[in-house]
Amino acid sequence: xxxxxxxxxxxxxxxxxxxxxxxxxxxxxxxxxxxxxxxxxxxxxxxxxxxxxxxxxxxxxxxxxxxxxxxxxxxxxxxxxxxxxxxxxxxxxxxxxxxxxxxxxxxxxxxxxxxxxxxxxxxxxxxxxxxxxxxxxxxxxxxxxxxxxxxxxxxxxxxxxxxxxxxxxxxxxxxxxxxxxxxxxxxxxxxxxxxxxxxxxxxxxxxxxxxxxxxxxxxxxxxxxxxxxxxxxxxxxxxxxxxxxxxxxxxxxxxxxxxxxxxxxxxxxxxxxxxxxxxxxxxxxxxxxxxxxxxxxxxxxxxxxxxxxxxxxxxxxxxxxxxxxxxxxxxxxxxxxxxxxxxxxxxxxxxxxxxxxxxxxxxxxxxxxxxxxxxxxxxxxxxxxxxxxxxxxxxxxxxxxxxxxxxxxxxxxxxxxxxxxxxxxxxxxxxxxxxxxxxxxxxxxxxxxxxxxxxxxxxxxxxxxxxxxxxxxxxxxxxxxxxxxxxxxxxxxxxxxxxxxxxxxxxxxxxxxxxxxxxxxxxxxxxxxxxxxxxxxxxxxxxxxxxxxxxxxxxxxxxxxxxxxxxxxxxxxxxxxxxxxxxxxxxxxxxxxxxxxxxxxxxxxxxxxxxxxxxxxxxxxxxxxxxxxxxxxxxxxxxxxxxxxxxxxxxxxxxxxxxxxxxxxxxxxxxxxxxxxxxxxxxxxxxxxxxxxxxxxxxxxxxxxxxxxxxxxxxxxxxxxxxxxxxxxxxxxxxxxxxxxxxxxxxxxxxxx
Ligand SMILES: [Zn+2]
Numbered sequence: 001x002x003x004x005x006x007x008x009x010x011x012x013x014x015x016x017x018x019x020x021x022x023x024x025x026x027x028x029x030x031x032x033x034x035x036x037x038x039x040x041x042x043x044x045x046x047x048x049x050x051x052x053x054x055x056x057x058x059x060x061x062x063x064x065x066x067x068x069x070x071x072x073x074x075x076x077x078x079x080x081x082x083x084x085x086x087x088x089x090x091x092x093x094x095x096x097x098x099x100x101x102x103x104x105x106x107x108x109x110x111x112x113x114x115x116x117x118x119x120x121x122x123x124x125x126x127x128x129x130x131x132x133x134x135x136x137x138x139x140x141x142x143x144x145x146x147x148x149x150x151x152x153x154x155x156x157x158x159x160x161x162x163x164x165x166x167x168x169x170x171x172x173x174x175x176x177x178x179x180x181x182x183x184x185x186x187x188x189x190x191x192x193x194x195x196x197x198x199x200x201x202x203x204x205x206x207x208x209x210x211x212x213x214x215x216x217x218x219x220x221x222x223x224x225x226x227x228x229x230x231x232x233x234x235x236x237x238x239x240x241x242x243x244x245x246x247x248x249x250x251x252x253x254x255x256x257x258x259x260x261x262x263x264x265x266x267x268x269x270x271x272x273x274x275x276x277x278x279x280x281x282x283x284x285x286x287x288x289x290x291x292x293x294x295x296x297x298x299x300x301x302x303x304x305x306x307x308x309x310x311x312x313x314x315x316x317x318x319x320x321x322x323x324x325x326x327x328x329x330x331x332x333x334x335x336x337x338x339x340x341x342x343x344x345x346x347x348x349x350x351x352x353x354x355x356x357x358x359x360x361x362x363x364x365x366x367x368x369x370x371x372x373x374x375x376x377x378x379x380x381x382x383x384x385x386x387x388x389x390x391x392x393x394x395x396x397x398x399x400x401x402x403x404x405x406x407x408x409x410x411x412x413x414x415x416x417x418x419x420x421x422x423x424x425x426x427x428x429x430x431x432x433x434x435x436x437x438x439x440x441x442x443x444x445x446x447x448x449x450x451x452x453x454x455x456x457x458x459x460x461x462x463x464x465x466x467x468x469x470x471x472x473x474x475x476x477x478x479x480x481x482x483x484x485x486x487x488x489x490x491x492x493x494x495x496x497x498x499x500x501x502x503x504x505x506x507x508x509x510x511x512x513x514x515x516x517x518x519x520x521x522x523x524x525x526x527x528x529x530x531x532x533x534x535x536x537x538x539x540x541x542x543x544x545x546x547x548x549x550x551x552x553x554x555x556x557x558x559x560x561x562x563x564x565x566x567x568x569x570x571x572x573x574x575x576x577x578x579x580x581x582x583x584x585x586x587x588x589x590x591x592x593x594x595x596x597x598x599x600x601x602x603x604x605x606x607x608x609x610x611x612x613x614x615x616x617x618x619x620x621x622x623x624x625x626x627x628x629x630x631x632x633x634x635x636x637x638x639x640x641x642x643x644x645x646x647x648x649x650x651x652x653x654x655x656x657x658x659x660x661x662x663x664x665x666x667x668x669x670x671x672x673x674x675x676x677x678x679x680x681x682x683x684x685x686x687x688x689x690x691x692x693x694x695x696x697x698x699x700x701x702x703x704x705x706x707x708x709x710x711x712x713x714x715x716x717x718x719x720x721x722x723x724x725x726x727x728x729x730x731x732x733x734x735x736x737x738x739x740x741x742x743x744x745x746x747x748x749x750x751x752x753x
Contacts, residue, residue, distance in 0.1 A: 018245075020286060026481055027184055029246045034183045037190075038120040039237055039257045041181035044094040045194045045264035051195065052324050053265070056727035058310040058492035060262045063232065063269040063317060064091035065176060067121045067156060067384060070102040073275030078107070080274045081116055083291065088299045088681060090114075092157050092314045097146040108150060112526030115519065115678065117313035119176075122158035130163050132409075140169040147171050153531050154314050156271075160185045164231065167590075168201045174318035175199075176232040176269065184241050194235045194266030196321045198226040218343050226549035230318035230325075230663035235261060236270035237570035245275060251296040258297075262305065266315070306687035307720060315531045316518075322532070326743065347742030352381030354446040354745060357439075357464065358404075359432050359457050361425065362413070364388040365401055368631075369476060369516075369539055370451050376734050377741070380448070382436055385439070387432050389413060397496055407435065415518060417496065418487070425454045434462030445469040446745060455499075465509070470744045473510035474537075477653070478523055479503060485653035504528050512744055514737075519656035519679040537737050539660040540730040545635050548722075564708055566642040568636050569600035570661055572607050575654055577647035577675075579613055583697035584647075584704060586617040594621060594709050600637065638665060643707050644672040650694035658683060666725040671718050673703040688720035 024521055036042075054061055064084065070076055077093060085089055093111055095103040097120060108118045120274035123139045130136055143155070153173035154496060162177040164542050174196075181190035191197075214464075236257055242248045254270070261268045278288035301309070312320070332354075356377050364386060365371045377384050383405075390397065390408035399406045409431050414420055436448070440463050443576065448461035449472045458473050465471055480499040483489060489496055504527060507513055513534040525531050566585075570576060585597050597619075607625070614623045629637070638644065648654040656679040665672035674680050675694040689708065693699040707714050 003361055004749070017718070020494060024247075028243075030183055031246065037251055038181050038183055038687065041190060041192050041258055044180045044190075044194050045260070045266060046193075048193070048195055048197060048266065054310050057723075059283070059305070059308040060265050061267045061269075061310045061312060061317060062089075062258075063267060063312065063314060064089060064269050065119075065156070065234070065269065065314060066091060066093045067271055067273055068093060068101075068103075069097050069125070069273055069275045070099070073273060074101045074103070074107075074276040076277055076279065077111070079279055080272075080277060080294075081111060081114060084116075084298070085114060085295065087302060088685060089298055089302075089311055090116055090313055092117035092119050092154065092508075093526070094119040094154070096121045096123070096125045096158075097143070101126045109526070112151075112522070113228070114311075115522045115682075117152075117315050118150055118184070119152050119154035119156065120150070120514065121156050122321050123614060125158040127155055127159055130161050130166065133166065135164070136166050137169065140166075144169075144171050151525075151528055154318070161187050164199050167229065167252055171227075172176075173227050173322065174230040174232050174314055176234060176285055176314060178231060178233040180233050180235045180474065182234075182237065182241070183247060191231070191233045193233060194261050194264065194268075195233050198228055198266060198321070198325045199231050205612060230321050230677040231594075231615065232267070232269055232318060234269045234271050235266065236268055238270075239272045239289065239293070239410070240276055243247060243284065243293060244287065251293045251300070254297050262309070269314075302685070307685045309725060315525075319532050323743075325534075329533050347378045348739040350742045351377070351738065351744045353383075354381075355383045355443065356385070356447040357436055357445045357469075358384060358386040359436075359448065359450045359460050360386060360388040361428050361453065361457055362389060363395075364392040364404075364406055364408075366391070367451075368542070369474070371404075371501075372542070372730065372734065373449065373474070373737060374404045375402050376737055377447075377449075379743075380738050385445075387435060389428070425456070428453075429457055429460045432457065433462060436461060437463035439529060439659055440464045440467050440469075447472065447741065449474060450510075452506075453482070454501045455479055458506045458509050470512070471510045472512045472741065472744070473506060474504075474513060474514045475507075475524065476516065478520055478656070481523070481656065485651045490654070500527060505507075507533070512740060514740075517656075517658040517679055518682040520657065523656060535736075535740055536628070537733050537740075538658075538728050539663075540725075540728050540733055541664045541667050542631075543667065543729060543731070545631050546638075546664045548667060548669045563594050563596045564643075565596045565598060566643045566645055566646065566704065567600070567637060567641040568645055569599045569629075569637075572599070572601040572604045572610065572661070574606055575649055575651055577649040577694065578606075578610050580649065580695055580697050580700055581645055581647035582610070582613050582623065584701040585622060586619060586700045587697060589622070591705060595704075597623045598637065598641065599623065599625045600629050600634060634664070635668065638668045638670055641670060643704065644670055645704070646672065646674045647700060648675045648677070648694055650675070650677065654694070655679065662689075663725045663728065666708055666718070666721045669718070669722070671707050671714050672709070672721075673700065683724055684721065688717060688724050690714070690717060 066080065067075060093116060095118065100676045111118055120143060123143050128135065129139055155170055155172045155175050157177040160177050162178065167175050178191045180192060180194050182188065198622065235252050242253055258268050272294060276288045277291050278284055279291045279292065281288060281292045282290050284290050286417065358374050360367065360370045373388055376383050387407050387409065389411050391412060395408055398406050409428065411424060411428055414424065444467050445464040447470050448464050450458045450461060451474045458471060461469065463469055471670065480496045480503065483499060484491065484496055507529045513524065513529060514537045515524060515534060516539045517536060521534050521536055524534055568578060568581060572578060581597065585595060588595055614620060646659050647662055659680040662672055662674055671690060673690045673692055676691040678696060690703045692703045
């Protein structure tokens with residue numbers, strides 16, 4: 001450390017060009033000496049004990065991070081963000097709170113809105129953060145206040161200096177100031193691992209073993225963020241080392257190391273400084289290198305590995321890993337393969353005999369997501385009371401279905417206007433509040449599971465919460481975006497602002513938030529939901545209904561002369577783009593004369609417009625409308641078609657939604673054409689889905705034509721798509737749900753005992 005201290009003291013007095021020249025000379029000398037430990041440190045590919053493997057069966061993880069060093073870097077953030085989005089990647093941007101530039105709030109918000117993460121890079125970036133314990137402590141207070149202000153959970157120090165033990169003073173979920181091997185850094189000790197690891201806080205009171213790098217100790221089971229943090233070492237050389245210091249002319253070192261990490265199933269984490277990226281230069285200079293290197297790298301990964309890798313933000317990765325660790329210590333069982341079932345058994349042991357209430361402003365059992373969750377709780381041995389609406393007079397007010405005790409309130413959803421919505425919501429929440437309150441006084445609930453909309457239904461559980469129940473808020477859809485999409489409202493509209501505030505309050509009332517996809521999760525986080533509090537439970541189709549017993553008939557319509565059948569099923573509304581689909585069908589008629597389009601869905605006012613459009617386009621004989629059909633009938637129909645379409649238009653809601661219908665087609669072995677939107681791209685890549693540009697009939701037509709003409713190629717895409725579905729089957733998410741609730745309940749147990 002002495003060498004460092006001297007270096008950083010004199011550094012400001014050495015001119016930049018001399019500093020660069022010196023470092024370069026030194027680097028070239030070092031490089032010869034270190035060939036056997038850099039860029040690959042043998043042994044670092046060994047996974048930690050009990051390594052569960054990456055989520056969803058992914059082969060390896062690729063994590064992109066950016067440290068923004070100065071104003072030049074700040075100016076290039078948006079361009080770098082767009083470059084990555086274009087290639088289908090997401091990353092974390094780390095800003096210096098008190099450095100040479102100010103970070104505009106708009107930039108941070110724009111990054112989060114697009115699914116990027118914002119983290120904190122040092123405080124002043126002057127090399128003095130760890131100068132003394134006292135100095136660090138002083139600065140930690142400031143860093144924590146920026147973490148709160150920016151809603152950030154991650155940290156990286158300047159110059160990769162690190163004292164992992166001190167970092168417990170920061171309110172962080174992860175740190176990324178270390179590396180597997182990097183002898184070019186001023187504090188050059190590597191961690192010699194290409195995997196994340198847990199850094200446990202010292203446990204002063206308990207008198208348990210002290211350790212500053214206690215991955216062997218594991219976190220205490222409280223799930224408290226302060227019990228430790230996840231360390232994410234970077235494992236690919238920094239861009240500055242490769243291109244500025246060593247003057248590499250290709251991204252080759254990155255590619256080779258990445259291949260090696262992929263082969264061993266590790267974590268490839270890279271730090272790319274926007275400051276040094278030359279977007280408009282082809283040769284590079286002393287302080288920047290061509291952006292082509294980044295293209296070369298990302299294109300290589302995308303092409304070679306397709307959907308086989310996970311590209312999380314640091315916060316996603318660390319919250320996943322913290323949960324893995326928590327579970328491992330709580331129930332010392334592995335979460336992989338065979339033993340995964342045992343973890344669920346352990347969760348069941350926690351849940352059995354407990355009491356849960358479910359609130360649902362919808363119909364039961366018609367709504368599939370609440371039904372599956374409630375049935376999972378019953379199967380885990382819980383007593384479940386459920387309060388919902390009474391749709392038809394023929395439905396009973398009280399009933400037990402598959403062990404779920406249902407109370408139906410005499411209210412029906414009416415889609416009139418915003419005022420009616422509001423009144424109905426208020427009535428229902430009031431009724432739930434009263435009913436749950438009265439029941440809680442007789443016998444306490446351990447858990448209340450609330451399904452939105454509305455978000456504020458969560459407050460119907462106030463009394464059980466005061467009496468100790470844990471609150472799970474299941475955000476099926478983000479209300480602000482859904483309302484914007486239904487009523488065509490702008491983001492600045494008062495109602496939308498108001499819904500966002502209510503959403504935030506509702507989230508902070510809950511102990512755990514569930515949502516069905518990554519884009520929704522990121523959206524809620526960008527609006528202030530703590531990343532550690534929200535988890536994904538996907539809407540996977542029911543495998544008893546949608547399954548591949550019905551193997552696809554190879555789409556050979558081109559030579560068979562039989563009809564080429566395309567299908568749509570779901571809500572018939574403008575945002576779902578049936579008009580785009582009809583225009584595509586009209587354009588395709590000359591190319592596919594035997595094309596038929598089958599539409600399934602309850603009749604809505606919008607259907608009249610669709611029927612008018614069918615006549616106008618002269619498609620009367622080609623389009624068949626079947627009205628509402630139950631799921632079993634939908635599954636039968638899927639069996640007989642060649643292709644499904646999700647013709648959604650683009651709007652704030654459809655952009656981030658991930659329609660379950662995609663999985664329904666894939667589960668039954670049928671290709672499906674999907675819109676190129678973020679919510680879907682989070683799960684599918686070019687190799688696993690057939691994309692079209694939303695709102696563009698020509699692009700949709702091209703995708704359909706591809707299925708018609710190129711069955712072999714489409715089969716390969718279908719195969720990949722099915723493996724995405726397989727990784728998200730309901731059985732997997734069901735177990736995840738039970739584990740999460742098991743975590744929550746065992747905390748209660750501890751608090752009460
Ligand atoms: Zn830096």
